[in-house]
Amino acid sequence: MATLQDRFNINSQLEHLQAKYVGTGHADLNRFEWAVNIHRDSYASYIGHHPMVAYLAVAENESIGRVKYNLLQKMLLPCGLPPEKDETE
């Protein structure tokens, strides 16, 4: 993918940097994988912003701790099981 040229310039570093983040994607990413990343990022973000959790807690009539716990649990399989792979792929 990387050409000979940009192996030596900033792009290579960029790619290295990107590789360190789980949520980054690539050309072969499918819908499911991307959605899982989005969901996990979303939950992490909600948990990280306390007012957001508090708001959800009020809305769901749960304790803040419970809401956080639920969000954490959802991060496990946010979109359900992965779809069957196509043979063609």
Added chain:
Amino acid sequence: MENDVDTEIARLQEERKRTEAAQAGVPLTGAATFDQDLYGGGDRYAGYEQSIGVAEEEDELDERERTLASKLQSYTAPKSVTQAVPDEEPGQEGGFQKPGRIVDREDDYRKRRLNRMISPTRNDPFAMGDKTPDARVRTYADIMKQQQLDRERDNTLQNIVDKQKAEEEQAADRDRPTKASGLPGPPPVPQAAAPQAGEKRRNRWDQSGGAGEAKKARVSEWEAPDSTPGSSKWDATPGRLDTDATPGRWDATPQAGSKWDATPGRIGDATPRKNRWDETPTPGRLDAGSTPGWAPGETPAVGATPSAKRGRSRWDETPAGAGPAATPAFGATPAFGATPSIGVTPMGGMGMETPTPSQLPKVPLTAEQYQAMRWEREIEERNRPLTDEELDAILPTEGYKILEPPPGYAPIRTPARKLMATPTPIGGTPMYQIPEEDRGQKFDVPEALEGLPEMKPEDHQYFGKLLKEVDDEELSAEEAKERKIMKMLLKVKNGTPPQRKSALRQLTDKARELGAGPLFNQILPLLMSPTLEDQERHLLVKVIDRILYKLDELVRPFVHKILVVIEPLLIDEDYYARVEGREIIANLSKAAGLATMIAAMRPDIDNIDEYVRNTTARAFSVVASALGIPALLPFLKAVCQSKKSWQARHTGIKIVQQIAILMGCAVLPHLKSLVDIIKHGLVDENQKVKTITSLTVAALAEASAPYGIESFDDVLEPLWKGIRMLRGKVLASFLKSIGFIIPLMDSMYANYYTREVMVILVREFQTPDEEMKKIVLKVVQQCVGTEGVEPDYIRAEILPEFFRNFWVRRMALDRRNYRQLVETTVELGNKVGCGEIVGRIVEDLKDESEPYRRMVMETIDKVVGNLGTADIDARLEELLIDGILYAFQEQVSDDANVMLNGFGTVVNSLKMRAKPYLPQICGTIKWRLNNKSAKIRQQAADLIARIAIVMKACDEEKLLGHLGVVLYEYLGEEYPEVLGSILGALKSIVNVIGMTKMTPPIKDLLPRLTPILKNRHEKVQENCIDLVGRIADRGAEFVPAREWMRICFELLEMLKAHKKGIRRATVNTFGYIAKAIGPQDVLVTLLNNLKVQERQNRVCTTVAIAIVAETCSPFTVLPALMNEYKVPELNVQNGVLKALSFLFEYIGEMGKDYVYAVSPLLEDALMDRDLVHRQTAASVVQHMSMGIAGLGCEDALTHLLNYVWPNIFETSPHVVNAVQGAIEGCRLALGPCIVLNYTLQGLFHPARKVREVYWKIYNTLYIGGQDALVAFYPRLEDDGINTYQRQELDVFV
């Protein structure tokens, strides 16, 4: 279990010894004549240190990268040996620098790696299960047994040598001549060898005659790649030297026996020689040493030799050399020339017959021969005698007369070479044989194969098989595999990068399929090759690294082989080689597992060879760091307590030391256990074990500092007992460890222990031993540095003795002593105060030895720099200045900065107190500015630069002004170095007294500087531009505008300077000048300069324009700049864009006022056909958007982003970067949402090329705005079993 084996072995050993003694009939004790040649005279490492020096300097060098390790600073061989090292690659003097071969830069100790054997494959007990190992496979027990034997043999040899020595001493009184005594050697052999012939022969064989050649030969044999341990036995044989020196020793073989017998002191050498040849060949050898294309029996010469099957290549080389093509190389092969056994072998007569070429159709040259031959021809060509014609051409015709040579004169032109041309076969009468023509014979044409890289001559040994034409179908599976590996290795070794890469990948992918055995059997001998170069080794090591991963547990049988090859890397000079070696061993231990590693290395732990033990210890430390210290602890404990041999204990403790050095503070969790397993070594009966133990304690303490003192409780007592009782090296190492432990203690204990140890240290102050001196100094430094030590105590107890013993001239001569002494004294100064130290050494500033004065000055510099001059009284102050002036004036050496720095530091630290001395100092300076020597003038000017601030502080402005005038007068200086210093001095004067008070006045000074700007010397340029810039900044009004314009033109030239600092100063100066005289004129100059061709010049001009815009507000510059964009010239337009880019970078948020103004221009540029236009415009957008983020210009930026976006598919890396940057900038200014919406279009585009680009943008966007993006992700609909909706953001209260 191990013990069982040990006892078992011991028992077997006993048995064997008994039976052997009975059979051989040679008593192992008592007075018997020893088979000297069988045992080879014993200690082959005589003259080498058996253990590493006590200071362990190489460890520090290794680990800290502190010093450039000089080759000759090695710790092993005595000087005499190192000096006599023969040049392995004689071609080097010829002016051809080959890429660095590893052997060439290795010292003798490191070369010992070549003596090691790649041991046969070993049994892998894990793979075997319960089965009994095949008898042919070497098991652990076999190896241990062999080690035992080796040790026994070594002991015996040692005894023999001792005995021999005793005998020799007796014989020394008799008439036996020795080289040392200067007596002539034994009379030349009376037979065929007439003295002269003998002389010639000798030259021929040894190639370079002359003194020390015997030694040379010896050493080269040492280094001969294939030398079996047995061969070097010859070297150490007492009395050998004489034989060597005997002319004609290579002579007529049949008589050789008698000749040797004639040498006194050699008894019964016929038998042993036979024995020697009968030595069992080692399989590993055979692989490594055999010459390609050589099959035993192919020539009668070899067929007749019973030893043809031996791995040693000396036989193999012979016939090749005897062929006509190879003739000159024959004599030149150093290995051959050095082989003592050729001439004396009884079979030599048969073997040495010159084989006709037809007999040897396809023997390619060996690498050494080829090299030697090439060199030979080269030298011959260069040094050929001048012909008469040439002489006539060179010498004038008149006034000279050609003399007749005296009668009887026959010119001898280097007989060595003469002889080389016509080989005299050894043995028989030299008879000419008409060589039969052989068209198939390859001369020295490098052979290349289809699809394979070129083969170097030295590769033939390994890759020769590839040259043979073979039919693929005829090959067996094994052979095919071998060829395949060989091809790939050759590609890796010599190929172009793409070839190498694909071969490496193939090797990696197919590693398991090819099998560990065939792979390693080829790679490892290659790595042992004496002609290996750094790059090649790196590549081969890389191959090993890659296949290790793949092979995993399959490597087990080869672990020891690999270690033999890789261990030397651990003590390589090159840092990266060491790292590489560590990496391989770490991977190896992960692949093979701890048990295998231990099994492989255990036998080497008490190897008789110190080199082996040393490298093994280092390898073990790497294993420990790879698998964790706790895993290795039980084993280490057992080894360190070994009762069997002190070598085992020594190595075990050394492993701990290496672990400490390698792992640093990571030893802390295991510190207690590590100390526990080595502590008994401090009371060991062996001195070497004691030494290494204390060094290990030192290393552990150093690694764990400042923690872990409690772990050392147990060793304190033996250490303190030790320093009272011990002397010499051991004491030094004990002191060293104490030096590292004391800083860990709390102040009370530190004080107590310091007092205890100080008694010993003070006693050792007087030691003549250099190593001890350094250690004592270091320990004093460490002790004094700890908290609890009182200044009074130091003053009373340490200082008098310290200064008496160490502050002597001799200490200044050795660089390491010098450094350590200065450091220690500074440390003492930190405790007792500046006055105390300075007072003691100030007198020495007037010492007559310059290095000593310099050392004093450096110490004063550091002490005063640390502590100031508050406690220096008036008297001392006077002495100090006096001394410094003296030292400054008397210096002659080149290393002038020490004096200058010291002077500067002291004067600056004295501040107001320096006032009385300033006139005197200035007088000196003025006088020295007038000196004939450029160096002195330069120093004087430099000194002005340093003390100008103090002079100002002392109200000596008048004096400063005076100096200014003096310097001004010296501006005509011709030495650029001096001129640069003078300009620097002027600059510092201008800086301190200001523009208005400056003498000479600025309006006179600046015109004088303008021509100097033309000077091309960097130092002059830099100082001049600094000074001009300073004046432009602060005193522009003193100079007419026209002068400034003139300077502007000069400055354009300076933009070409190589040094970045100069260019930076220049563009800054443009800014100052523009500020002073208004931007218009400067801008016109700069814009015109955009038309020049040079890129660097244009870039600097754009920077200058941007700076002018920044200093004079953008609105003064932008109209003209944008107008310039109309010029239909690529360079100018790009220059304008670039200037805009810098401009927006510099003005930051000021840019918000100009965004709308430049937008049309950027639109145009972003749509231009020219790639660079778009690239530069994109970077303008980047800088602009970053500057104005959050300032309400989103509409303009969105507009520009629309123009930037289509460029995302560009492929040129610079454009990619610029566009990426612009998008990032827009993300910042517009928020990630907008950019995400652009990106979503292409994330799942059907075309992969499109997706790739979009995902790259997405990824940078994601990294930049992970959290912010959460709110903007698209809504995804559920799909089958998967839920993709995110409800949380839909929640309402």
